[in-house]
Amino acid sequence: MVMKMIKAIIRPERFEFVKKALENQGLSGMTVMPVEGRGDQKGISLQYRGGTVQVDLIPKVLIEVVISDADADRVIQAICESARTGKRGDGRIFVLPVERSIKVRTGEQES
Amino acid sequence: MTLDTGTTAWLLTSTALVMLMTPGVGFFYGGLVRRKNFISMVALSFIVFALVSIQWVLFGYSLSFGGDIGGFIGNLDFAGLSGVSMEAGDAGYPPILFVAFQGVFAAIAMAIVTSGFAERVKLSSFIIFALLWTTLVYDPLAHWAWGGGWASVFGSLDFAGGTVVHISSGFAALAVAMVIGKRSGFGQYSMEPHNIPMTLLGAALLWFGWFGFNAGSALAANGIAANAFMVTNISAAAGALAWLAASWYRGKPSSLGMVSGAVAGLVAITPAAGFVNVGASIVIGAIAGLICYGAMLFRLKRGLDESLDAWAVHGMGGLWGAFATGIFAIAAIGGYPGLIEGNLDQFIANTIGALSAMVYAFVVTLVLAVIVDKILGLRVSEDEEYVGLDISQHGERA
Numbered sequence: 001m002v003m004k005m006i007k008a009i010i011r012p013e014r015f016e017f018v019k020k021a022l023e024n025q026g027l028s029g030m031t032v033m034p035v036e037g038r039g040d041q042k043g044i045s046l047q048y049r050g051g052t053v054q055v056d057l058i059p060k061v062l063i064e065v066v067i068s069d070a071d072a073d074r075v076i077q078a079i080c081e082s083a084r085t086g087k088r089g090d091g092r093i094f095v096l097p098v099e100r101s102i103k104v105r106t107g108e109q110e111s
Numbered sequence: 112m113t114l115d116t117g118t119t120a121w122l123l124t125s126t127a128l129v130m131l132m133t134p135g136v137g138f139f140y141g142g143l144v145r146r147k148n149f150i151s152m153v154a155l156s157f158i159v160f161a162l163v164s165i166q167w168v169l170f171g172y173s174l175s176f177g178g179d180i181g182g183f184i185g186n187l188d189f190a191g192l193s194g195v196s197m198e199a200g201d202a203g204y205p206p207i208l209f210v211a212f213q214g215v216f217a218a219i220a221m222a223i224v225t226s227g228f229a230e231r232v233k234l235s236s237f238i239i240f241a242l243l244w245t246t247l248v249y250d251p252l253a254h255w256a257w258g259g260g261w262a263s264v265f266g267s268l269d270f271a272g273g274t275v276v277h278i279s280s281g282f283a284a285l286a287v288a289m290v291i292g293k294r295s296g297f298g299q300y301s302m303e304p305h306n307i308p309m310t311l312l313g314a315a316l317l318w319f320g321w322f323g324f325n326a327g328s329a330l331a332a333n334g335i336a337a338n339a340f341m342v343t344n345i346s347a348a349a350g351a352l353a354w355l356a357a358s359w360y361r362g363k364p365s366s367l368g369m370v371s372g373a374v375a376g377l378v379a380i381t382p383a384a385g386f387v388n389v390g391a392s393i394v395i396g397a398i399a400g401l402i403c404y405g406a407m408l409f410r411l412k413r414g415l416d417e418s419l420d421a422w423a424v425h426g427m428g429g430l431w432g433a434f435a436t437g438i439f440a441i442a443a444i445g446g447y448p449g450l451i452e453g454n455l456d457q458f459i460a461n462t463i464g465a466l467s468a469m470v471y472a473f474v475v476t477l478v479l480a481v482i483v484d485k486i487l488g489l490r491v492s493e494d495e496e497y498v499g500l501d502i503s504q505h506g507e508r509a
């Protein structure tokens with residue numbers, strides 16, 4: 001079985017929706033990290049009378065899940081739909097190949 | 112009269128105790144918002160304290176305690192504290208100390224109103240609003256109850272500010288929330304408190320300061336002060352346990368519920384502290400905890416974003432306290448019999464006093480908020496709200 005890791009960087013306030021969408025796809029295991037980052041717009045610029053202030057790192061949530069290649073498109077679509085607001089800053093999804101996966105308790109391997 | 116050192120020392124101490132409550136409100140509220148608005152929430156209370164302190168000595172005190180104009184507001188005889196002496200007056204303490212003591216009350220009232228602005232207010236507009244509110248809402252209400260205005264003549268009892276501070280600020284927060292609108296995303300996803308221990312710490316400062324608030328309002332170091340001190344503590348304790356039990360019944364015994372209940376108990380005993388006994392304070396506090404908990408659930412069910420529940424706890428707790436004062440007052444304690452001693456008139460007087468303060472505070476706040484919103488805009492832009500007020504309004508990160 002070919003495995004993939006999905007790394008999804010999303011808006012923190014959409015996290016609960018994405019989690020639910022992943023559950024609906026039968027995925028309960030995940031690793032979640034609070035992260036900061038910026039994309040094409042280099043953050044958000046705020047306009048003031050005295051000029052602009054650039055807030056260049058915006059808080060995001062990074063979700064990592066490992067799934068079989070066959071499920072990848074379906075899961076990616078679920079994340080996109082549940083994380084989307086339509087505004088700039090909705091995030092990014094990266095798909096990486098995974099060589100091996102080992103369960104710590106049993107030593108059971110998948111690859 | 113010569114200076115009474117005991118009374119003067121206690122009032123000096125009480126003033127400092129009550130001062131600590133305003134940052135206490137800031138920390139209480141600060142723990143309840145999301146991290147990106149933590150500094151903003153605490154800063155609002157400090158800003159209020161500084162602003163109202165200045166307004167108070169310039170003209171606020173005079174509007175509240177100056178010579179009566181039509182039972183509605185004081186005149187400007189004491190503007191700039193002219194004629195306010197540091198020599199002991201009739202009461203045995205210096206009038207300038209009374210100004211300081213009343214000033215810290217004015218500050219905390221406006222700080223409580225920040226609940227309705229949480230996580231979305233534009234700082235510059237807030238400063239204008241705060242000055243207008245303390246001048247046009249707080250000062251008249253203080254005059255009505257304590258400065259020789261119509262409510263005090265009429266016989267409505269408010270020992271330490273249940274009507275003036277809590278009903279007014281609670282219903283003002285509700286009006287503000289209705290004008291400024293919901294936080295973006297409210298009701299779509301959960302906005303969890305980012306730091307509950309900070310809120311518990313804020314509650315500790317409030318509970319501590321409240322001894323000055325209520326026992327200090329005896330304006331003397333005497334038995335009434337001691338009774339007020341005792342019933343204040345007992346009502347807070349009863350409120351804490353009542354809300355804790357109610358939240359336990361519905362799920363887990365929440366620490367946040369417990370301290371909210373303590374504040375509810377403190378609010379409800381505020382108008383009553385100089386008039387009721389310890390037995391009554393248990394009932395007042397416990398019922399306050401349940402009423403305010405119910406009010407909070409109602410507020411959530413209605414989808415109202417009065418974000419930090421000043422209305423539920425201070426507004427509704429204050430109303431209950433005003434009614435309870437009319438019910439449980441005992442002549443042997445404060446000289447006024449209430450409903451339990453067969454005096455219906457006291458209950459009616461208190462009800463009228465409380466409801467008129469409620470309507471006045473709500474309506475005038477609504478008008479002020481709409482005016483400031485139309486001219487300056489009460490709210491930050493969508494992007495500023497998204498990144499949070501700490502960065503967008505203060506350029507700082509918690």
